[in-house]
Amino acid sequence: MIRIAVDGMGGDYAPKVVCEGVLKALRQNPGLFEVILTGPQEVLTSALGQAPELGTVLKIHHSPELVAMDESPAEVLKTKRNSSLVECVGLQKAGLAHASVSAGNSGAMMAACLMILGRVGTISRPAIACNIPLRSRKVVLLDCGANVDEKPVQLLHHGICGSVYAKYVLGVESPRVGLLNIGEEEKKGPESIQETFQLLKNSNLNFIGNVEGRDILKGETDVIVTPGYTGNVILKLMEGFYEMHQSLFGNIDTENGRWFTKDWNYSNTGGAMLLGLSGTGIITHGRADAMAIAGAIWAAYQMAYSNLYQKIATQLEGHS
Amino acid sequence: MIRIAVDGMGGDYAPKVVCEGVLKALRQNPGLFEVILTGPQEVLTSALGQAPELGTVLKIHHSPELVAMDESPAEVLKTKRNSSLVECVGLQKAGLAHASVSAGNSGAMMAACLMILGRVGTISRPAIACNIPLRSRKVVLLDCGANVDEKPVQLLHHGICGSVYAKYVLGVESPRVGLLNIGEEEKKGPESIQETFQLLKNSNLNFIGNVEGRDILKGETDVIVTPGYTGNVILKLMEGFYEMHQSLFGNIDTENGRWFTKDWNYSNTGGAMLLGLSGTGIITHGRADAMAIAGAIWAAYQMAYSNLYQKIATQLEGHS
Numbered sequence: 001m002i003r004i005a006v007d008g009m010g011g012d013y014a015p016k017v018v019c020e021g022v023l024k025a026l027r028q029n030p031g032l033f034e035v036i037l038t039g040p041q042e043v044l045t046s047a048l049g050q051a052p053e054l055g056t057v058l059k060i061h062h063s064p065e066l067v068a069m070d071e072s073p074a075e076v077l078k079t080k081r082n083s084s085l086v087e088c089v090g091l092q093k094a095g096l097a098h099a100s101v102s103a104g105n106s107g108a109m110m111a112a113c114l115m116i117l118g119r120v121g122t123i124s125r126p127a128i129a130c131n132i133p134l135r136s137r138k139v140v141l142l143d144c145g146a147n148v149d150e151k152p153v154q155l156l157h158h159g160i161c162g163s164v165y166a167k168y169v170l171g172v173e174s175p176r177v178g179l180l181n182i183g184e185e186e187k188k189g190p191e192s193i194q195e196t197f198q199l200l201k202n203s204n205l206n207f208i209g210n211v212e213g214r215d216i217l218k219g220e221t222d223v224i225v226t227p228g229y230t231g232n233v234i235l236k237l238m239e240g241f242y243e244m245h246q247s248l249f250g251n252i253d254t255e256n257g258r259w260f261t262k263d264w265n266y267s268n269t270g271g272a273m274l275l276g277l278s279g280t281g282i283i284t285h286g287r288a289d290a291m292a293i294a295g296a297i298w299a300a301y302q303m304a305y306s307n308l309y310q311k312i313a314t315q316l317e318g319h320s
Numbered sequence: 321m322i323r324i325a326v327d328g329m330g331g332d333y334a335p336k337v338v339c340e341g342v343l344k345a346l347r348q349n350p351g352l353f354e355v356i357l358t359g360p361q362e363v364l365t366s367a368l369g370q371a372p373e374l375g376t377v378l379k380i381h382h383s384p385e386l387v388a389m390d391e392s393p394a395e396v397l398k399t400k401r402n403s404s405l406v407e408c409v410g411l412q413k414a415g416l417a418h419a420s421v422s423a424g425n426s427g428a429m430m431a432a433c434l435m436i437l438g439r440v441g442t443i444s445r446p447a448i449a450c451n452i453p454l455r456s457r458k459v460v461l462l463d464c465g466a467n468v469d470e471k472p473v474q475l476l477h478h479g480i481c482g483s484v485y486a487k488y489v490l491g492v493e494s495p496r497v498g499l500l501n502i503g504e505e506e507k508k509g510p511e512s513i514q515e516t517f518q519l520l521k522n523s524n525l526n527f528i529g530n531v532e533g534r535d536i537l538k539g540e541t542d543v544i545v546t547p548g549y550t551g552n553v554i555l556k557l558m559e560g561f562y563e564m565h566q567s568l569f570g571n572i573d574t575e576n577g578r579w580f581t582k583d584w585n586y587s588n589t590g591g592a593m594l595l596g597l598s599g600t601g602i603i604t605h606g607r608a609d610a611m612a613i614a615g616a617i618w619a620a621y622q623m624a625y626s627n628l629y630q631k632i633a634t635q636l637e638g639h640s
Contacts, residue, residue, distance in 0.1 A: 135568070145502045148510040182465045182552040190468040190549050213556030217564045229510050230550045232502040236533030237554060241561050244537045248455070248576040249569075256568040 001034055002304050004297055005097035008039030008047075009066050009084040010104025011293075012286045015039060015047040018103065021293020026053050028294065033301045036097055038063040039084040063087035067104055069286060073111035085109060089116045092279050099280035099300035101271070103288045110146060110274065110283065117279035121313035124151070126276030127158040127228070128283070129165060130235055132216065133263035135256070139216065140166050140175075140223045144272060145232030152195035155179075155225055156203060160315050161275035162223035163205050168306040169299070172222050178211035180226035185210070196225070203319060239266045271296040273303065275312065280304045321354055322624050324617055325417035328359030328367075329386050329404040330424025331613075332606045335359060335367040338423065341613020346373050348614065353621045356417055358383040359404040383407035387424055389606060393431035405429060409436045412599050419600035419620035421591070423608045430466060430594065430603065437599035441633035444471070446596030447478040447548070448603070449485060450555055452536065453583035455576070459536065460486050460495075460543045464592060465552030472515035475499075475545055476523060480635045481595035482543035483525050488626040489619070492542050498531035500546035505530070516545070523639060559586045591616040593623065595632065600624045 006022055008015050022035050034057045037044050041062040048054055065083035067076050080086055085104050089112040091097040102109045110128075119126060127143035140162045147154065159177050166175035179197055181189040186197055188210065200207040211221050216234065226234070242264045251261045262268060268291055271284035280303045284296040303309075326342055328335050342355050354377045357364050361382040368374055385403035387396050400406055405424045409432040411417040422429045430448075439446060447463035460482045467474065479497050486495035499517055501509040506517055508530065520527040531541050536554065546554070562584045571581045582588060588611055591604035600623045604616040623629075 148502070148513075180553060182468070182549055190547075193468075193549070213553035213558075214560040214563075216557055217560040226553070227510075229502055229513070230553055233500060233533035233546070233550055234553065234557060237536055237557065238533075238561075240534045240537040243534075245565070248580060249572060249574075252569060254569075260568060 002032065002099070002301055003034045003036060003097045004099045004101060004300050004304070005036045005038060005061070005088045005091040006297065007084045007088040007102035007104050008037040008044050010102040011284065011288055013289070014103065015044055017288070017290050018293055019044070019047045020290035021288070022058065022297065023051055023053060024290055025294040025297035026057055029298065029301070034058065035297065036061050036091055038087045038091070040064050061087060061091060067108055069105050071105055071108060073105070073107040076105065076108040077111055077115055086112050086116070089113055089281065093117060098304035099282070101282045101284060101296050101300050103284040103286055103293065106272075106283045106286075109281065113274050113277050113279070113281035117277045117281065120276055120278045120309050121316040122319075123157045123161070123276040123316055124154045126274050127161055129162055129273045129275045131269070132238070133269070134217060134219045135259065137219055138170055139219065139221060140170070141216070141231055141234060142223075142225065142275065143228040143231050144235045145228045146274070147228040150192070150227050152192050152199050155192070155196040155227065156199040156319060157276065157316065159200055159203070159205055159223065159225045160319060161312050162225065164312045164315050165273065165275060165308060166222045168308055168311055169302045170222070174206045175222035176208045176220070177205045177223040177225065178208050178215065178221035180224055180230065181210035181212065183210065183212065200225070238264070242266060268292050269295065271299065273299065277309060279309060322352065322419070322621055323354045323356060323417045324419045324421060324620050324624070325356045325358060325381070325408045325411040326617065327404045327408040327422035327424050328357040328364045328380075330422040331604065331608055333609070334423065335364055337608070337610050338613055339364070339367045340610035341608070342378065342617065343371055343373060344610055345614040345617040346377055349618065349621070354378065355617065356381050356411055358407045358411070360384050381407060381411060387428055389425050391425055391428060393425070393427040396425065396428040397431055397435055406432050406436070409433055409601065413437060418624035419602070421602045421604060421616050421620050423604035423606055423613065426603045429601065433594050433597050433599070433601035437597045437601065440596055440598045440629050441636040442639075443477045443481070443596040443636055444474045446594050447481055449482055449593045449595045451589070452558070453589070454537060454539045455579065457539055458490055459539065459541060460490070461536070461551055461554060462543075462545065462595065463548040463551050464555045465548045466594070467548040470512070470547050472512050472519050475512070475516040475547065476519040476639060477596065477636065479520055479523070479525055479543065479545045480639060481632050482545065484632045484635050485593065485595055485628060486542045488628055488631055489622045490542070494526045495542035496528045496540070497525045497543040497545065498528050498535065498541035500544055500550065501530035501532065503530065503532065520545070558584070562586065588612050589615065591619065593619065597629060599629060
């Protein structure tokens, strides 16, 4: 049975909304996974109330300390070993859980995953991958801000991570990998992007060449590779689009409108996947609601169930 | 009297739509400027028909050759000196016009402006600046793809160009200049962005610090500085968002909807300003309609009338 550790005290609305999300995930998918909530025993017990899952498919791992949203990641790792966030990752390292999910301090969660779980295979640095919601499919964008000043080989590795994710989690048979650039031609763009083009072209990925900003929302690419600086700007600009749309038009009551209001609302989305770890880590938006928490747990289950990180390790072999 | 040279044969719908745009601009702004259209005399005369402006505020400069949208810029400069595009810039160099506008091959227009007009003052490289349309104001984004692998001092220069543009063309008293980054803190982001932060902080610009992707559409910044790779992706992602929005919702018949349909339609927008030239150049979208051509001519008039490039030269002094 897959066991997922969830930081019960992470995010702006913890523990209440986290507990609601956990119960939602367990009830929607009975028999598929169990959840271990980390946090102060008493606080979590009170937040869960009379939930019948408690003690069977839902357990509490007592972790008395709390991590604030603005604490320095290095400080958290040094001084808060018994926090709900660090323990949530520690349970995975100890073999008691298969995945870790937190809506808390994202820098601290990234650092905890990196330091406690470590990197997978020959990868230089993990990436943050996010799903961009299109009407008929999802597109994996990475890196969304875990790295800066990446070397071409790192971008190649991120392309491999994204491709394996799209294949085994999104179910795309042969994921089309595009390199984000300012034009279609090989010789366009920054030097590191031109070098990455050659690495991707000579890899065994289904590399479809350069794609442009306009192509991100077109659905002709399954995985889009770009440096963390640009990926982060894209992700946050999409949040800005959503906010602008809502302030201009509000909720539009058509099928497309309901889809947009739900899928483009970044506090509803499942979260950022850390790809390239020796394990499974997901960072959810601090403002995540119960549905988003449930979505992140489901994504963690899919990643853990498909042994995603071992598959990434296999793909990385020979691409160092 | 300000004279604006317009490439009569540039863009997907030339010469018809260019001529319509020129006449629209002249009729909307009588007495402010004259236009010189470049292209084959006979073709342009026929396209203009019985326009009463011809021979008074509208003149034709015969340029027999044409530049295709996919010709190499270097080749165009070498072999097509008598083309409508190159002559459109040449008239400015010869002192016969104050600004040049083309909806043609954008790489060739950029190269022609750079080679024929040259750079202004101590600037290292010009930038492509675009106006991002917000509901109540415009935000200047640069660079939108003229450069790659910029050094920090180039990004500082682009911040100066954008600030001078916002002040003298958009009429913002003390433009707020933001540096696009993945977080607010000084120590965030790529090394070159961190170095740029220090240069901007020590400049005499109204530097408000790092801004994130989410802030682009918020209207709390007047000028946003980012490398050309990222700026180009942003600009094209905005086009992609517009296309997605139109396909999901069509034209929305409210005040906000009419604004969005008009101002976010990239074939309607005025075009990309080349800032940092020793002169005035504007590249309009190849699919520009008559309104967009008229808008680009108006923008060129504003830039020429305000002596923008000399003002940029003055600001650049002491910032090399």
